[in-house]
Amino acid sequence: MLNGQEITVLGAGIAGLAVATALAQRGAQVRVLEQADAIREVGAGLQVTPNGVAVLRALGLEGALQAAAPLARAVQLRDFRRGDPVFRLDLTRPDRPYHLTHRADLINILRQGASEAGARIELGQHVTGVDPEAGQMQVNGHTETAPLIIGAGGLHSPTRAALNPGGQPFFTGQVAWRSTIPWDDPTTPPEATVHMGPGRHLVTYPLRGGALLNVVAVEERDAWAAEGWHHRDDPQAPWRAFVDFCPEVRDILYRAEEVFLWGLFRHPVARNWGQGRAVILGDAAHPTLPFLAQGANMALEDAWVLAECLDTHATTEAAFAAYQARRRPRAARVIDAASRNARNYHLHPGPTRAAAHLALKLGTRLAPGLAARQFEWLYGHDVTRH
Numbered sequence: 001m002l003n004g005q006e007i008t009v010l011g012a013g014i015a016g017l018a019v020a021t022a023l024a025q026r027g028a029q030v031r032v033l034e035q036a037d038a039i040r041e042v043g044a045g046l047q048v049t050p051n052g053v054a055v056l057r058a059l060g061l062e063g064a065l066q067a068a069a070p071l072a073r074a075v076q077l078r079d080f081r082r083g084d085p086v087f088r089l090d091l092t093r094p095d096r097p098y099h100l101t102h103r104a105d106l107i108n109i110l111r112q113g114a115s116e117a118g119a120r121i122e123l124g125q126h127v128t129g130v131d132p133e134a135g136q137m138q139v140n141g142h143t144e145t146a147p148l149i150i151g152a153g154g155l156h157s158p159t160r161a162a163l164n165p166g167g168q169p170f171f172t173g174q175v176a177w178r179s180t181i182p183w184d185d186p187t188t189p190p191e192a193t194v195h196m197g198p199g200r201h202l203v204t205y206p207l208r209g210g211a212l213l214n215v216v217a218v219e220e221r222d223a224w225a226a227e228g229w230h231h232r233d234d235p236q237a238p239w240r241a242f243v244d245f246c247p248e249v250r251d252i253l254y255r256a257e258e259v260f261l262w263g264l265f266r267h268p269v270a271r272n273w274g275q276g277r278a279v280i281l282g283d284a285a286h287p288t289l290p291f292l293a294q295g296a297n298m299a300l301e302d303a304w305v306l307a308e309c310l311d312t313h314a315t316t317e318a319a320f321a322a323y324q325a326r327r328r329p330r331a332a333r334v335i336d337a338a339s340r341n342a343r344n345y346h347l348h349p350g351p352t353r354a355a356a357h358l359a360l361k362l363g364t365r366l367a368p369g370l371a372a373r374q375f376e377w378l379y380g381h382d383v384t385r386h
C-alpha cells in the first residue's frame with residue numbers, strides 16, 4: 001500500500017528519522033522537515049535497550065550500532081552514602097543486546113539509514129501549525145499540503161497540539177544536570193550505574209570505549225526549571241546538590257566542566273494519536289521521565305509499528321486505529337514504570353527504604369535470573385515479530 005505514497009515527517013529526531021527509514025524502505029516517498037539548520041546532536045548518552053535494538057536490526061542498522069557503541073554488561077544500583085551495591089541486572093544475554101551509545105552516533109546511523117532508503121531531509125523548515133483534516137501545515141510562514149503528515153516534533157509538537165487541543169506540558173518536579181566528561185579510561189566497565197539518594201540520583205556510564213563518561217544527575221525540585229538540551233548551569237551546582245553522596249560521585253561531578261540543566265516536562269500520554277491525515281509518534285505522543293531509559297526506544301518501536309500499520313491496512317483511518325491500539329497501552333505501561341523508578345530511586349532513609357533495598361539485595365544474591373525475568377516484558381518485546 002505504501003508504494004509511491006507521499007509522506008511528510010515533521011522532525012528529524014530519533015522518532016522522525018526512524019519512521020522515515022521504515023517508510024522509505026517500504027516504498028514510500030518520504031520528506032522530512034526539520035527546523036534546525038543542521039542535524040547536530042548534543043553530547044549525551046543514550047541507552048539503546050534490546051527492544052529498541054530489535055527495531056534497528058529490522059531496519060538493517062544493527063551492524064552500524066554495534067560498530068559505534070559497546071554492549072552494556074550490567075545496570076547496577078548503589079546506595080548514595082557509601083556506594084554499596086544494592087542491585088545488579090546482568091545484561092550479557094546474547095539475544096538481548098543492550099548498547100550504551102552517544103546520541104550523535106545514533107542520530108547519524110538513523111540519518112544515514114533514512115537517506116540510503118531514499119528519504120529526503122530538508123533543514124531549516126519550521127512548522128508552526130498543522131490542520132489534520134485538510135492535511136495542511138504552516139512551514140516557515142507558508143501553507144503546504146501533504147497527503148499524510150507524521151508529527152515527530154517531540155514535546156512541543158504542533159501535530160500533537162492539533163490532534164489533542166488544550167494541553168500544555170507540565171513540570172514533573174524533577175531536574176536533570178547532564179554532562180559528558182572527557183574520561184579517557186578504556187578500563188571503565190560498560191555498565192550503567194545509578195547512585196540512589198534521598199530526592200536525588202546520579203546515572204553514569206562510559207561512552208565511545210571509555211573516552212567519555214555520560215553523567216545525568218537528577219534532583220527533585222518544587223521550582224520550575226527551563227526545558228531543553230542547551231541551558232548551561234554552574235558546574236558547581238550539581239556538586240553542591242550531591243555533596244552528601246560518596247566520594248566516587250563527588251569526584252565525578254567535580255570533573256564536570258560543562259554542565260547543562262534540564263527541567264523535565266511531560267504531557268499525559270496523548271488520547272488521540274491520529275486523525276484525518278495526521279498522526280504522531282515518539283515524545284510527541286508520550287513524553288516520559290528518562291528513568292527507565294525508554295523515550296528513544298519507545299520512539300523506535302512506534303516507528304516500526306506505524307510504518308507496518310500504514311503498509312498493511314487498506315485505509316489511513318484503519319492504520320491509525322490499529323497503530324494506536326498497539327502502541328498506547330505499551331507506552332502507558334512504560335511511562336508508569338519510569339515514574340515508579342523516580343519514587344523508588346529517591347526514597348528517604350527510613351524503614352521503607354531499608355526494606356526496599358534489602359529486598360533488592362536479596363533478589364540480586366539469591367535469584368539473579370528472577371531479576372532479569374522482571375524486565376522481560378520490557379526488553380523481550382520485539383515489535384518486528386508481532
Ligand SMILES: Cc1cc2nc3c(=O)[nH]c(=O)nc-3n(C[C@H](O)[C@H](O)[C@H](O)COP(=O)(O)OP(=O)(O)OC[C@H]3O[C@@H](n4cnc5c(N)ncnc54)[C@H](O)[C@@H]3O)c2cc1C
Nearest residue numbers: 011013014015035047127153154282283293294295296297
Ligand atoms: C537526560 C535525558 C536522558 C535520556 N536518556 C534516554 C535513554 O538512555 N534512552 C532512551 O531511550 N531515551 C532517553 N531519553 C529520552 C529521549 O531523549 C527522548 O524520548 C527522545 O529523544 C524522543 O525522540 P523524538 O524524536 O520523539 O523527539 P525529539 O528528540 O525531541 O526530536 C524532535 C525533533 O523535531 C524537531 N522539531 C521540533 N519542533 C519542530 C517544528 N515545529 N518544526 C520542525 N521541526 C521540529 C526538533 O528540532 C527535533 O529534531 C532521555 C531524555 C533525557 C532528557
